[in-house]
Amino acid sequence: MPELPEVETVRKALLKIINKAVIKEVKIFRNDLRWNIKDNLRVILEKDIFQKPYRKGKYLLLPTFKNKILLIHLGMSGQIKIRDNKYVETKHDHITITVEAENSTEYSITYNDPRRFGYVDIFDKREVGHHFLLNRLGLDALDRNLTFGYLKGCFENRKKSIKNTIIDQSIIAGIGNIYASEILFSAKIHPYRSANSLNFDEISSIIKASKFILKKAIRVGGTTIQNHVQPDGKLGYFRQKLKVYGRKGLKCLNCKNIIITSFIGKRSTFFCEYCQV
DNA sequence: CGGCATCCCTGGGAGC
DNA sequence: TGCTCCCAGGGATGCC
Numbered sequence: 001m002p003e004l005p006e007v008e009t010v011r012k013a014l015l016k017i018i019n020k021a022v023i024k025e026v027k028i029f030r031n032d033l034r035w036n037i038k039d040n041l042r043v044i045l046e047k048d049i050f051q052k053p054y055r056k057g058k059y060l061l062l063p064t065f066k067n068k069i070l071l072i073h074l075g076m077s078g079q080i081k082i083r084d085n086k087y088v089e090t091k092h093d094h095i096t097i098t099v100e101a102e103n104s105t106e107y108s109i110t111y112n113d114p115r116r117f118g119y120v121d122i123f124d125k126r127e128v129g130h131h132f133l134l135n136r137l138g139l140d141a142l143d144r145n146l147t148f149g150y151l152k153g154c155f156e157n158r159k160k161s162i163k164n165t166i167i168d169q170s171i172i173a174g175i176g177n178i179y180a181s182e183i184l185f186s187a188k189i190h191p192y193r194s195a196n197s198l199n200f201d202e203i204s205s206i207i208k209a210s211k212f213i214l215k216k217a218i219r220v221g222g223t224t225i226q227n228h229v230q231p232d233g234k235l236g237y238f239r240q241k242l243k244v245y246g247r248k249g250l251k252c253l254n255c256k257n258i259i260i261t262s263f264i265g266k267r268s269t270f271f272c273e274y275c276q277v
Numbered sequence: 278c279g280g281c282a283t284c285c286c287t288g289g290g291a292g293c
Numbered sequence: 294t295g296c297t298c299c300c301a302g303g304g305a306t307g308c309c
Contacts (some may be wrong), residue, residue, distance in 0.1 A: 075302095158279080
C-alpha cells in the first residue's frame with residue numbers, strides 16, 4: 001500500500017525525467033476515481049512544461065511552468081508506470097501523459113489503479129495551501145520540524161491510541177498502516193497506549209524510529225505487499241525487512257515471544273505484547 | 278473539538 | 294473447477 005516511502009520512490013523516478021519535460025499528450029480513459037477527475041485537466045496540461053516534483057505526506061505534486069499543480073494520490077492500489085512512448089495501455093490504466101524530456105526522449109507516464117481509491121487533480125499553484133486534501137495535513141514524517149515539541153502539542157488531550165494517532169494525516173503526514181506497526185515495534189511502544197500518556201523518551205523514540213524506518217524503506221524502493229511496483233516495473237524490497245507487520249504467530253525478533261495481531265479502528269495491527277510496553 | 282462508524286472499490290485467497 | 298465470502302486499507306464524511 002503506498003505510504004510515504006512508496007510515494008517517495010515514485011517522486012524520485014519522476015524527477016529523473018519530468019523536470020522541464022514538455023507535455024505532449026494527455027489521455028484520460030476513465031475519470032471516476034475517488035472523485036471525478038476535472039473535465040478540463042487535459043486542456044490545461046497539454047503544451048505546459050513540468051517542473052521538479054515534490055511530495056507532501058502521501059501526496060505527489062507536479063508543478064508546471066504555467067503555475068498549475070498536478071496532484072496525484074495513489075490511494076491503496078495506485079501505481080505510476082514510466083515507459084517509452086510505445087507503451088500500450090492495460091487494464092486499470094486511467095490516465096497516460098506523454099512527455100518529451102529535456103534530452104528529447106519521449107516517455108509515457110501512466111496512472112494505474114485497480115481499486116480507484118486514488119485521485120488526480122489539477123489546480124493553480126496559489127491554491128496549494130487551500131486544497132481540500134492538503135489544507136489539513138500535519139507535518140510530513142520526514143520534515144525536520146517534526147520535533148518533540150510539535151508532537152507533544154498534538155498528543156495533548158488525545159486519548160485515542162498511539163497507533164491511530166500516528167496514522168492520522170492531520171498530525172503526521174505519510175505514515176500508513178504498515179509502517180505504523182513497524183515504527184511502534186521499533187520504538188517498543190504498545191499500540192494501544194493513549195497518545196497523551198507518552199513521555200519525553202517515548203515521543204522521542206517514535207520520531208527517531210519513524211525517520212530511520214521510512215528512510216531505510218525509501219533506499220530499497222518501498223514495500224511490496226500486494227502490488228507496489230516501482231515506476232520502472234521493479235518490486236520494492238522493504239517487505240523482506242519488515243520486522244513485525246505480517247508476522248502474526250511468529251517469534252518476536254527481540255524477545256522471542258509470539259507476535260500477535262488485533263484490530264485498532266478496523267485496521268490490522270501487529271505487535272509484541274511483551275517488549276512493546 | 279474528539280472519537281467512532283460508514284462508505285467507496287477490486288483482486289486475491291480461503292472455504293465449501 | 295467454480296462459486297461465495299471476506300479481507301486488504303486511505304481518508305472524507307457525518308453523527309453523537
